[in-house]
Amino acid sequence: MSQDASTPDRPSSPDSPRRGRERTRGRRLRRALLLSLLVIVIAAGGTAYWLYSRLDGNIKGVDIDRALGDDRPERLPTSGQNLLVLGSDSRAGAENKALGGGGGVSGARSDTAMVVHIPEGRSRAVAVSIPRDTLVTRPECVTSDGSAMDSANRVMFNSVYSQVGPACVVKTVEKMSGVRIDHYLEINFAGFKDLVDAIGGVTVDVPQDIHDKASGLDLTAGPHKLNGTGSLSYVRTRHGIGDGSDLGRIGLQQQFLLALLSEVKSQDLLGSPASAYRIANSATKSLTTDEGLASLKSLSRFARSMNGVDPGSTDTIMLPVAYDRIDPNRVVAAQPQARMVWKALREDSAIPASARKSPATGG
DSSP states (O other), X not given: OOOOOOOOOOOOOTTOHHHHHHHHHHHHHHHHHHHHHHHHHHHHHHHHHHHHXXXXXXXXXXXXXXXXXXXXXXXXXXXXXXXXXXXXXXXXXXXXXXXXXXXXXXXXXXXXXXXXXXXXXXXXXXXXXXXXXXXXXXXXXXXXXXXXXXXXXXXXXXXXXXXXXXXXXXXXXXXXXXXXXXXXXXXXXXXXXXXXXXXXXXEEXXXXXXXXXXXXXXXXXXXXXXXXXXXXXXXXXXXXXXXXXHHHHXXXXXXXXXXXXXXXXXXXXXXXXHHHHHHHHHHHHTEEEEGGGOSHHXXXXXXXXXXXXXXXXXXXXXXXXXXXXXXXXXXXXXTTHHHHXXXXXXXXXXXXXXXXXXXOOXX
């Protein structure tokens, strides 16, 4: 009996060529997917790091503590804080001339100076503006190149910044007030023009008609939304309000800076990461701080600690001043009002109503 030579088909063995090719393709696919995921993660992480590094690198720092040493007022016995906020302004160049900035003027100057006191609890703040034309005693200071600058009497307050630098401005304020300055924040006015544009403008309530031929600023009394260029003209104007002196525009500058802070605080930054970065980039590029705040991490932590402070409820006053008897174009601290203001800040207490009256008003 013959036997059929044919045999039934059997399943392919695990080691068959077809199965091997399928396994190879599977491994390649998984490897490609993992590699793609890795690239995405690295790219996202790299971009985030680049963005963080860029913002962090924008902030310029000044080592105030090292420059001033130990000869300084005592810190507040409470958790209150004192900040010196300086608005610096370089007016060189054709663009600044077109904005009424006095093109051709070299160097930068401190056009705005405010001692911002944040009492214990950090729910409110007091901002005391020091007029730039105030005659002060400049203490002995060390310049940025390490050379000594002798003390001098009857110098204009804003000349200290341009001649010696920010550390000497802090020292001058501490000597005249007895108030320990915990942090230094300098805002470059020319740079903050981009910040105003990045947040879509700032609305200010103009207290009276302003017609400044020098800057071209022409505003009627009432609310106006200003873009970056308009904002820069607004904080610089002095000929279109009051008696044309620095005293007349101090109120405008205080009002504008607080309106700017309120606008930034009201922005939905979490809802628009692109807008958040654009605003943060503009803000950090215009900032110089003390070394304690000169990083994105430190600055963010400080900002979060101030979250309870409402800019709209900040108490703003001008340091009481009187016209100088020798030079009526200059002012000097009016006493005893000025002493009372500084004493209130040192003691973390309210400023008395009698200390708010300034003999020179600029009106």
